[in-house]
Amino acid sequence: MGLKRPRSLAQSDNELLKEVQKHVRLNLQLWGTTKEAGERLASLYSVETQHLEELITRTLTLGESNSALMLAARGTGKSSLVNTVLKRLEESGTLTEGMVVRLSGLLQTDDRQALKEITCQLKLENATADKVFGSFAENLAFLLESLRCGSKETSKPVIFILDEFDLFCHHHNQTLLYNLFDVAQSAQAPICVLGLTCRLDVIELLEKRVKSRFSHRQIHLFPPDxxxxxxxxxxxxxxxxxxxxxxxxxxxxxxxxxxxxxxxxxxxxxxxxxxxxxxxxxxxxxxxxxxxxxxxxxxxxxxxxxxxxxxxxxxxxxxxNMLQGLSVLQLCLVYTLFRAGTTS
Structure with a gap:
């Protein structure tokens, strides 16, 4: 008969194994969203990071309106890279000059929900509570106007991050995109519109009037081979x-x-x-x-x-894999149900 390990030792090994699996699984789950992963992506895509940082900095410090698209495959780290740039600007004190509005095409499925989320993130619910607007453009213009403190030069810049940008292209008449790009092109207020998407043909999804107001500035992230x-x-x-x-x-x-x-x-x-x-x-x-x-x-x-x-x-x-381990009788039942489903 083999010797058994002490109960306390076996229990300690079991706790150690659970802790290892928990830690590694958490690392796998959070990879790409942590600060360390973001800094690694910033060093890997140093040229693209510098371009994006300069783009946002010009909006925050000079009041220059910009628009751009970041294109990359899923899982590359688009959101993590943007968060890293914003974190750097926050640590340097540059981001305190403006505000960041984050929208997702998966959550804001129409322009009404997007406008409501913009109002909430800009903390202007009280300002719009008793207002009646005739159009989407009028509502958005009022929100941006509310951020001004005096002249246009002293307006508070806003950085719009549109995740899953291609889904916003399917909104009715693309009203949100049209008005955001129109504000950026006409310099009505200092804003920076940054779209994140994995579709390389996203420009073709834009309507002609929207495409004419977009700067066509694109930032590509190609993973190293x-x-x-x-x-x-x-x-x-x-x-x-x-x-x-x-x-x-x-x-x-x-x-x-x-x-x-x-x-x-x-x-x-x-x-x-x-x-x-x-x-x-x-x-x-x-x-x-x-x-x-x-x-x-x-x-x-x-x-x-x-x-x-x-x-x-x-x-x-x-x-x-689902069929592995089934007995002959169980396989016969599965086959019978499959044949009955295909013939009906």
């Missing part, structure tokens, strides 16, 4: 335990093991295949999550075989 070092560095950052991890000795051993994984042939083979298939970081996060789920008391560290097994799960069909 190099597997080494960019992709491998991202792989290590997703798995490494931070300094806040409570078990310091285990954290040191874990991070050393992660560094050794990039030298494992099985791991490199799996990562290169995924990289050649898609460069979307979200796919890498899904693969790593499948690996982390395989951790156990007997195997508390990641190894190459876990990545091979995770790859087989990653590329397999979801319907086939």
């Amino acid at each position: 190099k597997f080494d070092p960019y992709y491998l560095d991202t792989f290590k950052q997703l798995l490494e335990l931070s300094a806040s991890f409570p078990f310091k000795e285990f954290s040191r051993k874990w991070n050393l093991n992660v560094a050794r994984l990039v030298e494992d042939n099985n791991v490199i083979k799996v990562l290169k295949r995924l990289h050649n298939t898609t460069k979307d970081i979200r796919a890498l996060k899904t693969l790593l999550l499948l690996c982390v789920c395989q951790l156990s008391d007997e195997q508390p560290q990641l190894n190459g075989q876990m990545f091979v097994h995770a790859q087989s799960l990653f590329v397999s069909e979801a319907k086939i």
Whole structure:
């Protein structure tokens, strides 16, 4: 009969394993939204970051109205990069001169909801409570006019961040976009309109009157194609335990093991295949999550075989996985129901 580990030791190992899985899953979930990830993106896209920072700074300091689109694939880090630029301007004191309005095409599905959200974020509900406006343009003009303190030169600048910009193009008559671009072009008030989208053909979705008022300034974020070092560095950052991890000795051993994984042939083979298939970081996060789920008391560290097994799960069909483990009788019932559904 084998020797059993003490109950306290087994319980401690179980708590350690849960803490590791919790920390790594949280890292996978928050990657791209943290300050560290934003600074990394800013250094990776240094030229685009400088262009965006200068664009917003001119609106905040000089009262210059601008409009631009940031185009990149999903998961690239568009929102994180914008947040990093705004954070830098806030730390330098430049952002205190203006206000930031964030809209999302997923949340503000029509112009009425968008205008209500703009009013709420500008904190002008009391100013518009007893007002009756004849049109959308009149309402928006009143909101921007309310931010003025004296002359046009002393108006408070507003930065409009339109996430999922392509969805705003499907609003009725594109009234919101028309009025925002019209204010920016005619310099009625100092505003900067920045749209974030993953559609490269978004300009073709704009109506002619809207397109004529847009500056056609576009900022493209192209992810680097190099597997080494960019992709491998991202792989290590997703798995490494931070300094806040409570078990310091285990954290040191874990991070050393992660560094050794990039030298494992099985791991490199799996990562290169995924990289050649898609460069979307979200796919890498899904693969790593499948690996982390395989951790156990007997195997508390990641190894190459876990990545091979995770790859087989990653590329397999979801319907086939659902049928695995069914008995012959259950498979016959599934087949009968399928045939009945197709013939009816």
